[in-house]
Every structure is written in C-alpha cells, then in structure tokens.
Amino acid sequence: MGRELIVLGIAFLLSGLLARVGARFGLPTIPLFVAAGILVGPNTPGPVLFENPHDLELLAAFGLIFLLFYLGVEFSVEDLTSGGRKLLWSAGLYLALNLGGGLLLGFAFGWGTKEAFVIAGITGISSSAIVTKVLVELHRLANPETRLILGIIVIEDLFLALYLAALAPVLGEAESMADGALLFLRALAFLLLLAAVANWGAPVVEKIITAKSDELLVVLFIGFAFLVAGVAYELGVSDAIGAFMAGLVIAGTSLASRVERLVRPLRDGFAALFFFAFGLSIDPGDIASVLGPAVIAIVATLLLAVAAAVGAARINRLDRLAAANIAFSVAARGEFALILVTLAASAGLDARLAPFAAIYVLVLAVISPILALRSAAFVRFFPKRLVPDPV
Amino acid sequence: MSADHPVPPEPQRLPGVGQRLDLVDHDGRPVTVIRQKDGNLEVHHDGTSVDLPANQARALGALASGHFRMAPGLFERVDGVLGGIEFDWVTVPEGAWAAGLSIQDLALRQRTGVTVVAILRGSLPILVTDPTQRIEVGDELVIVTPPEGRPALERYLERGS
Numbered sequence: 295m296g297r298e299l300i301v302l303g304i305a306f307l308l309s310g311l312l313a314r315v316g317a318r319f320g321l322p323t324i325p326l327f328v329a330a331g332i333l334v335g336p337n338t339p340g341p342v343l344f345e346n347p348h349d350l351e352l353l354a355a356f357g358l359i360f361l362l363f364y365l366g367v368e369f370s371v372e373d374l375t376s377g378g379r380k381l382l383w384s385a386g387l388y389l390a391l392n393l394g395g396g397l398l399l400g401f402a403f404g405w406g407t408k409e410a411f412v413i414a415g416i417t418g419i420s421s422s423a424i425v426t427k428v429l430v431e432l433h434r435l436a437n438p439e440t441r442l443i444l445g446i447i448v449i450e451d452l453f454l455a456l457y458l459a460a461l462a463p464v465l466g467e468a469e470s471m472a473d474g475a476l477l478f479l480r481a482l483a484f485l486l487l488l489a490a491v492a493n494w495g496a497p498v499v500e501k502i503i504t505a506k507s508d509e510l511l512v513v514l515f516i517g518f519a520f521l522v523a524g525v526a527y528e529l530g531v532s533d534a535i536g537a538f539m540a541g542l543v544i545a546g547t548s549l550a551s552r553v554e555r556l557v558r559p560l561r562d563g564f565a566a567l568f569f570f571a572f573g574l575s576i577d578p579g580d581i582a583s584v585l586g587p588a589v590i591a592i593v594a595t596l597l598l599a600v601a602a603a604v605g606a607a608r609i610n611r612l613d614r615l616a617a618a619n620i621a622f623s624v625a626a627r628g629e630f631a632l633i634l635v636t637l638a639a640s641a642g643l644d645a646r647l648a649p650f651a652a653i654y655v656l657v658l659a660v661i662s663p664i665l666a667l668r669s670a671a672f673v674r675f676f677p678k679r680l681v682p683d684p685v
Numbered sequence: 686m687s688a689d690h691p692v693p694p695e696p697q698r699l700p701g702v703g704q705r706l707d708l709v710d711h712d713g714r715p716v717t718v719i720r721q722k723d724g725n726l727e728v729h730h731d732g733t734s735v736d737l738p739a740n741q742a743r744a745l746g747a748l749a750s751g752h753f754r755m756a757p758g759l760f761e762r763v764d765g766v767l768g769g770i771e772f773d774w775v776t777v778p779e780g781a782w783a784a785g786l787s788i789q790d791l792a793l794r795q796r797t798g799v800t801v802v803a804i805l806r807g808s809l810p811i812l813v814t815d816p817t818q819r820i821e822v823g824d825e826l827v828i829v830t831p832p833e834g835r836p837a838l839e840r841y842l843e844r845g846s
Contacts, residue, residue, distance in 0.1 A: 440699070448701075548833050548836065
C-alpha cells in the first residue's frame, strides 16, 4: 500500500511538473502526461515506477469515464442547432475527409480491417481539450471562425459516441458476423435507451441524484456515472459510451451546471493518470516499426485539415486567415485518439496501434498549437481562388 | 440603446468555453464580449481587447446593471456558502393559486426555502419588509434561493403544492 501510494504520488507530480514546464512553451498538457508515462515506464532506461501498466488499469479507467461523462454533461442540443445547416455541412465535411482518409490509410497499412476502423477514428476526431485551450490562449475567442470551430468540435464529440457504438463489434470479442451484428444492435439499443432516458426520464434521474450540498451531489453523480458505465461495459458497449450517455442524461436536468463545475477537478486529476498510464504501455523500441505509417498519417491529417478548412471557410464565407486558423486548431489530436486505442488494446487488436497512436498524438498535439499560433504565415497556402478575401 | 437594436442582444453559448455577447457601440461598431466559464471577461473592440479577471468583471456587471450596489467580495462569500445561493426573479403567472395571498399566508420560506426580498409591480419596486404584503398576478418576485429552489417556488405559486 505504502509503495503504491508513493509511486502514484510520483506519477502525478512528474506529470504535473513536466506539463508545467511545457505550458511555458505553450504546449498542451496531454502529450506531456503521456511523455511522463513513457519516461518512467518499464520500457525505457532509468527508473521504473510501474513494472506492469495494468496495475493502473482501474484508476486510468476513472479518467476515461470522467472525460466522457464531462463531455456529456456539457453537451447542449442548442450547440448543434444554433449553428444551423452551415455548421452541419462543415462538420460533416471535416469528419468525412478525416475519417475517410484514415480508413484508406488503415487499409493501406494492411494491419487488418478492425484496425483500419480504429485508425479512422484516431485520425477522424480532434481533441476538444487541446482545441479549446488553443483558442483561449491565442486570444481568438471573439474571432469570426471561433464559433464554427467550437461547433465542429461539439459535433465530433457526439460523433465519437456513435462511432464507439458502431465499433462495438470491432472492440468487443465478436467471433462471427452474426456475433458482430448482435453486439452492434445491443450497443445501438443501449444508446437509444439512454437517449430516451435523457429526453423523458431526466426528472426521475434528478430526483435520485439531487442534493442540496455539493458533497452529496458529488457522491451521487459519481455513483450514477460509474453504474451506467459499468452496465455499458457488461453489455459489451464500452464504459466510455456509458459514461458519455450518463452525462447526457444529467445535462437534461437542472443539476447540469453544478455537476459540470464539480466534476471538472475529478476529470482533470484522473484524466492525467489515464494519459500517464497510456504512456507507460508504450515501448519506444516499437516506435521504429510504426514510424513510417505514423508520419504518413500526420502529413495526411494536416493536408486534409487544410482541405476541410478551405471547404468550411467557403461554406461560411470566411476569409483565408480564418481558414488557416480553422485548419491548424482543429488538427490537434489527443484524448479521443488515446481512448480509442486504449479500448482497441484491451480488445486485443494489433499491438502496433498503440505506438502508432502515441507518435501520431504526440506530434499533432504539439505542432497543432504551434502552427495555429503562426497560421498567418500559412495563409498563402490557401488558394485565393478557393477562399476569397472578404469584401 | 441604439435605434437599430430595439431588442437587447442575448448572449450565445460558446460550447466548452462560456458565452459570447455581440454588442454595438454608439457609432455602430461591433463590440464582442466573451465570458469564460471561470468568470473571466474579454471585451473586444476595434482590434484591441481588455481582459478582466472574474471579480473585476462582476463589479463591472453590477455597476452596468445599475440595480444594486455590490458589497466587496460578496460573490466570493456567496460561493462559500454551503451549496451556494442564487439571486433570481420569478413572475406570478396568470391564474396562480397564490395570487391575492400574503407572504405570511403562503409561508414561502418554510414551504420552499426561498426568500422574497422585493416585489416589482409595474414600475414600482416594493421592498418587502412586511410579511402581510399580498402578491398579485404579474408581480415579479425578486428572490434569494438555494440551488434548484426556483422550480419548487414556481410549482407552489401556481398550484399550492
């Protein structure tokens, strides 16, 4: 017990201190938490904090649950509808290009069909955490393109839940086509059931978890989130979707803003551990074997980000600078790629996925904010013919 | 208020960040105000911007509203109260069960946990110090309420339960 606490304490401190140094250079936290895990993992020289990354499995799962639960709590249908059709087109274009590109690459790598679908998810969905942070820190919240960027991110978040359900046969242990279909239907039924609860059952859920004191509210909503996540897991749907849907149910109650405020510190703490634990599982020795595919995927993501941003700028009548800002902010990858690859690893998919995702996320999470900061310098790559300057 | 904008602008949500309010100045130039979730305020105008920390922003809001004077540190203290309290108002709806009854008859504080501090009737604010004050349809009740106290009050005013 004592040893475990000491090791956990060091894990948190190391992650936090490394991220603090990074913050001085404008780097987001996620890649540095992962890097801390790689440094003290069993596969790198120097001190080894955790012989077996699986020791952290449960605590890391808390991180995953709180990340997605928070996303659900924060969700508002208004965010989808207020952007109108232009937002849906822009986000649809973004997802189609990046998901489609990832799928093609996945098949080209030849690691398997299931693996190709996981790669599509990794390349398809941006990091809400990093994108939001970049916009705040670059002081771009009032920019004309910012509502569009945040709208795209919200749709991507929602898409993630649907995609996780669609991946149920891939991430579950489906032996046959029939098995796979059954898993998918079960996942879909579960999503629909919870969507119905979110829509009509919110008052009942509110009665169950409401409390005047923050202390009791925290205890009750954690119970609700874990229970739904656990049931989802047992049904083969993944705890991640369960947690997201639990959050979505709470978003429909009058407790939403309090829960959102209270869950944030829990999410921050445990999510750091989730990223750290992912880092532990990475063997830098494996990186050489996936370096080629990872570099190809990174270049493809950046090119597709530019293409999607040109389209989004046209749809929304934004200028070239706005297009460049969209392209490089939304190119950040982080928590969702790592969540997908963690689920893929526990489903026993190709072991190359983890180091692939590690390089992919580490590079994009670091260079996307840097490129976004200097997006004005890249404006000339956005053809004037396609994105006219504003009148 | 400028003649082009007869309706006061409403803030819009910025998902994951906070809210955005689009205003115009006297010359019709846009002023964009961002309120982040932590209460920090950014005011953008004419290519420059001003950033206010949360407590300064609250003081600005209180001053701009002109309705009440804020004791220094009031909000910090309110946050510190168990569960927080909220300052809000509700309108007494048409056909409300409670219309014509007094604050005392209604036993509002005992029944709903909500305290009525003032009644706005037409242009006339009534500072409620007298519990025999009757409420009427259309009155706006200014209330201090624990979190989620408002729905209970609304139900009670309407249906008496």
